[in-house]
Amino acid sequence: MSTIAAVSTPNAMGGIAVIRISGENALSIADKVFSPYGDKKVLDMAGYTCAYGIAHDGEERLDDCILTVFRAPHSYTGEDIAEISCHGGLYVSRKVLRAVLKNGAVNAEGGEFTKRAYLNGKLDLTQAEAVMDIISAKGERELRMAENLREGAAFKKADVCSKKLLKILGDLAAWADYPEEDIPEVRPENIKSELTEVRDELRSLIRNYDSGRILREGVATAIIGRPNVGKSTLFNCLSGCERSIVTEIAGTTRDVIEETVRVGDITLRLSDTAGIHDTDDVIEGIGVEMAEKMIESSELIIAVFDGSCTLTEDDVQLINKINTDKVIAVINKNDVEQLIDTSLLTNKIKHIVYLSAKENTGVDDLHRHIEEIFRLNEADFDTATAANERQKKCIDNALEGIESAISSLEIGEMLDAVNVLIDDAEQSLLQLTGQKITEAVVDEVFSRFCVGK
Numbered sequence: 001m002s003t004i005a006a007v008s009t010p011n012a013m014g015g016i017a018v019i020r021i022s023g024e025n026a027l028s029i030a031d032k033v034f035s036p037y038g039d040k041k042v043l044d045m046a047g048y049t050c051a052y053g054i055a056h057d058g059e060e061r062l063d064d065c066i067l068t069v070f071r072a073p074h075s076y077t078g079e080d081i082a083e084i085s086c087h088g089g090l091y092v093s094r095k096v097l098r099a100v101l102k103n104g105a106v107n108a109e110g111g112e113f114t115k116r117a118y119l120n121g122k123l124d125l126t127q128a129e130a131v132m133d134i135i136s137a138k139g140e141r142e143l144r145m146a147e148n149l150r151e152g153a154a155f156k157k158a159d160v161c162s163k164k165l166l167k168i169l170g171d172l173a174a175w176a177d178y179p180e181e182d183i184p185e186v187r188p189e190n191i192k193s194e195l196t197e198v199r200d201e202l203r204s205l206i207r208n209y210d211s212g213r214i215l216r217e218g219v220a221t222a223i224i225g226r227p228n229v230g231k232s233t234l235f236n237c238l239s240g241c242e243r244s245i246v247t248e249i250a251g252t253t254r255d256v257i258e259e260t261v262r263v264g265d266i267t268l269r270l271s272d273t274a275g276i277h278d279t280d281d282v283i284e285g286i287g288v289e290m291a292e293k294m295i296e297s298s299e300l301i302i303a304v305f306d307g308s309c310t311l312t313e314d315d316v317q318l319i320n321k322i323n324t325d326k327v328i329a330v331i332n333k334n335d336v337e338q339l340i341d342t343s344l345l346t347n348k349i350k351h352i353v354y355l356s357a358k359e360n361t362g363v364d365d366l367h368r369h370i371e372e373i374f375r376l377n378e379a380d381f382d383t384a385t386a387a388n389e390r391q392k393k394c395i396d397n398a399l400e401g402i403e404s405a406i407s408s409l410e411i412g413e414m415l416d417a418v419n420v421l422i423d424d425a426e427q428s429l430l431q432l433t434g435q436k437i438t439e440a441v442v443d444e445v446f447s448r449f450c451v452g453k
């Protein structure tokens, strides 16, 4: 296998940059581009030791560096690794990398270090995926979920289930070979109770899936309301900048304006929209249509009302257009005298927040309601949970097989039909952990990683 190299630190200026080299020639390549100042010999360095010295490209001196050596199999990838830390300049780190490449290493592809760790049995596929989730985590709960996965929580559960299924398959095979003998383990009621245990374990792996997805991907959120209620002011207030035009003229916003914002530790993919009402203006009309479409395509709706006046016909029509329970009514402008009668709203909408977008007060309350709507407050982020579509699909497939096997047993079907269903479930679990999987899927998983990881 080739020896790969990449700059593993960000493509930006920084204190230190690390050039990572992994593969059987890692140390001999390091020896050619790095000379210790003292009398250490790179090729004699033990694993987990460092040397201070100079990196060079032939005769050209490049930079003062630290070399760290890891010896196979005791390294991240399981191969020999040399890490050169130089000063964190964009140009100098690329020059060191170029010297490494000149001496026989090849550029690492995105995720290739972690892919090698997986291929060398250092990590299962769910743990490898967790590495990328750790890198992209934006908040505490996301990070906790990813760390849990990296420590192997999902792998261990899947592995226990997979071994149980294998045992059942073995028992069934024994029964198929010696059908006349009474093998107690193969009684349908025993198989059924073992399958039920596996089913419950697998269900627990996807219980918090949606909460995790919301934290990772954010919520597609539309701010809607009739003209002039303060939608754009709220949008700007949440995004922390004057992104959307605000005026006292009704019908200011026409296009959909988008911004990714953080409310507490939740990401909202936020859209500001045109005020919804009847209009003869062609351009405004298009904006209104776009706003109405956003009601359909969003996962969360923030419906804004003006607290300083009574509800209008447009407000009432809007309330009737909303047919989801994932909606928060914002009664805006509570910095001025309130004339709104909210009884119509409270009948229809469970989550109501009073705030002033202009004064930026009361906005924290939104966070609590979003947590409630997506049940984030009930989710347990410390239990093993499927972390992406691929993992979820594998678990769903396994569950489908096991649930069908259980119902087949209940209606007294032949045990060999049950056997096929259990075998399907087993295959899905092996795909989940990457123990049995096509190269294409492995490539697809690692293609989403960054270079140097």
Ligand SMILES: Nc1nc2c(c(=O)[nH]1)N(C=O)[C@@H](CNc1ccc(C(=O)N[C@@H](CCC(=O)O)C(=O)O)cc1)CN2
Pocket: 070, 073, 074, 075, 076, 083, 122
């Ligand atoms: N400098 C540096 N920092 C880093 C990494 C790295 O590769 N280099 N990592 C990369 O992402 C992460 C740490 N991950 C690592 C995981 C395993 C081993 C390792 O050497 N494992 C050996 C020894 C285990 C032991 O001594 O207990 C092994 O598995 O045999 C190293 C780093 C984060 N920080």
Ligand SMILES: Nc1nc2c(ncn2[C@@H]2O[C@H](COP(=O)(O)OP(=O)(O)OP(=O)(O)O)[C@@H](O)[C@H]2O)c(=O)[nH]1
Pocket: 225, 226, 227, 228, 229, 230, 231, 232, 233, 234, 245, 246, 247, 248, 249, 250, 251, 252, 253, 254, 273, 274, 275, 276, 332, 333, 334, 335, 336, 355, 356, 357, 358, 359
């Ligand atoms: N007193 C007070 N005025 C506000 C508040 N929020 C918005 N306004 C005012 O209400 C007017 C309309 O605000 P916008 O944010 O443009 O309202 P909009 O809902 O986006 O309006 P359209 O884009 O026309 O649909 C502006 O004059 C704002 O300054 C608030 O919390 N308190």
Ligand SMILES: [Mg+2]
Pocket: 231, 232, 233, 244, 245, 246, 252, 253, 273, 274, 275
């Ligand atoms: Mg607006």
